[in-house]
Amino acid sequence: MLLGLFALERGPGGGSMWRDESTTWQVAHRPLPDLAALLGRVDAVHGLYYLLMHGVFGLWDGGLWALRLPSVAGAALAAAGVAAVAHRLAGGRAALIAGSAYALLPPVQAYAQEGRSYALVAAAVVWATYLMLRERWAAYAAVLLLGCWLHEFAALALLAHAPVARRSRGWRWSAAAVAAGLLPLALVSARQAQAQLGWLGRPSWQDWAAYGVLAGAVLLLARGAAERDLTALVRVAVPLALLPPGLLMAVSLVHPWYVDRYVLYALAGLALLAGGRAARARGWGPWLLAAALLVPFGWWSAWLRTPESRKDDVLAVAAAVRERARPGDAVLFMPARRREWLLSSPTLYAGLRDVALDRSPAASRTLQGTELPPERIREALREALRDAPRVIALLDPPDQPLDPYPGEAAKRDTLTASFERCSLTPVRGARVAVYARPGGCG
Known part of the structure; x- marks a missing residue:
């Protein structure tokens, strides 16, 4: 939470705001009838988030702080959820490391300080993962459906959960409930898709390279899981890290829908693996590597808190x-x-x-x-x-x-x-x- 609050205004003086956040600000300030009329034409995929922010600004019109505090809270909740999942699958030490690793990831820090829905979506997906492990199916369906209504690509988490839970009748009923509950939004947003996503192109070579780096890191961390008593954690973390972005990129070869922030929650899988491996590490090698990564991550973290980190201001x-x-x-x-x-x-x-x-x-x-x-x-x-x-x-x-x-x-x-x-x-x-x-x- 403190990491998200640090330099929250992102720039000296009055701070900075980029155009996506400006959209949140001006839409959330519209009267509810005007907001409902807008969502019938465009941006229905963000409708629940705009309603949430309308309520936030109604309670406290606190400028950039009011705009970004829900995302700070979402990132903190997601980090806590990563720790909870790691604790259940690999113990307390893994929980501490995994939760901290998630919070320190630069993309997580970026969207923790952005007035958009992605940090909240990640929190919903991560806690749904925890509820899946606890077999609390009604709560699982409710939390994941909330994430899907905040951004419907959270539904890809169902595919990431399937390798672990598909044999459970409770999960199958829950997945059906999430799909049914998401259907009204999917029908509306499908009509808006061209206007909503028409600006996107197919994934670039940089997108594929970034996915390759993610996949390489995930597979490297997953090696030797059985010897380290991490089989259960790997079964949860690898699909969560790789399936949502991989499937969305594959679909985007035909229908360009991929943007990395749409599946920000996939980084929870990477953090889980890092926490599990570090908790079982022997010797100083992994800790020296982690210390070396703090230098570029620290520089990246500082840059993310400047106006230059966004497309415009x-x-x-x-x-x-x-x-x-x-x-x-x-x-x-x-x-x-x-x-x-x-x-x-x-x-x-x-x-x-x-x-x-x-x-x-x-x-x-x-x-x-x-x-x-x-x-x-x-x-x-x-x-x-x-x-x-x-x-x-x-x-x-x-x-x-x-x-x-x-x-x-x-x-x-x-x-x-x-x-x-x-x-x-x-x-x-x-x-x-x-x-x-x-x-x-x-």
Whole structure:
């Protein structure tokens, strides 16, 4: 818990927040009817998490601390669950080491400090694993179903549990109950899948390399299990570590659905194996290796607590806009989905004229709102040329491909033809450009 709280704001001053967290912030702040309307169109897979965060902000609107504390608690619960599983399968010493190893893993530290659901999902899966070992089937089904409603890819844990529990009638009934309870969400999210996951590509070579490293470490730690009285632990840990990410990557060769954070809970299997082997270790070799790993892990841990560890920083973008904005300025998002950069700063956003916006996020029941057709965007920008002193454009970094959509092309073409660029400022994961009518930069 203390490790998760350390440098929780992730950056000096007011801290930093990246765009996925900004989505959590702005969606969870919507009134419940608006939130329900949104989930009927998009992001149903995160619906329960948004409702949880709506409740958190209703009780305490504590900025980045309120946004991230549930994830800190989730990571702590998951680490405790890893320790509980290890204690049952390999004893107290293994429990202490496995729980600590899980908490120290850099991806776990990253999502312990992120306003998204993945740390909570991992906690649900790990405790469901413990309940499976205790054969508490009603509780098992309830906890795993909770994890699945927080993110439906937690259902892959059923396949990881099957090698251990498939012969139990209680587990089969529980698995059927989880599948039935998840079905309504699966039907809704299936209709939203293209919009939800259309940005994903097939797993990259880096994804396969990372999985190869994970598989190699897991198989190495699992060697000689019988001689060390770790057979039961290996039977639980290896499928949990390898099956969910491996199956999701294989499916993603046809339907690209894989992102490593969707199966963060698989790292619990790696921590279990590390704890079991370390508890049975003889000599100084394993402990020297662990001490050597603390150096790169310590550096990685420190880096994860900086704004540079995320793709962008919406608070830095908002600060750059606030510094440059003047009364009457227009704002243009290029591409439109980058409206997210200002939606979590509603006071600043309300003071700018969003010239391409057709319907707001709440009115359109979408995450970022809807924009005008291309011709009307051109007209709106020409009107801005007459009425607004300047246009502030928020752009992706230069290494990102330009969106080919007609509306985005209309924005670029009109700015180039009718405006003069006064300044271009890089910000973490973004650029802030200021445009004015020709001769108006001075």
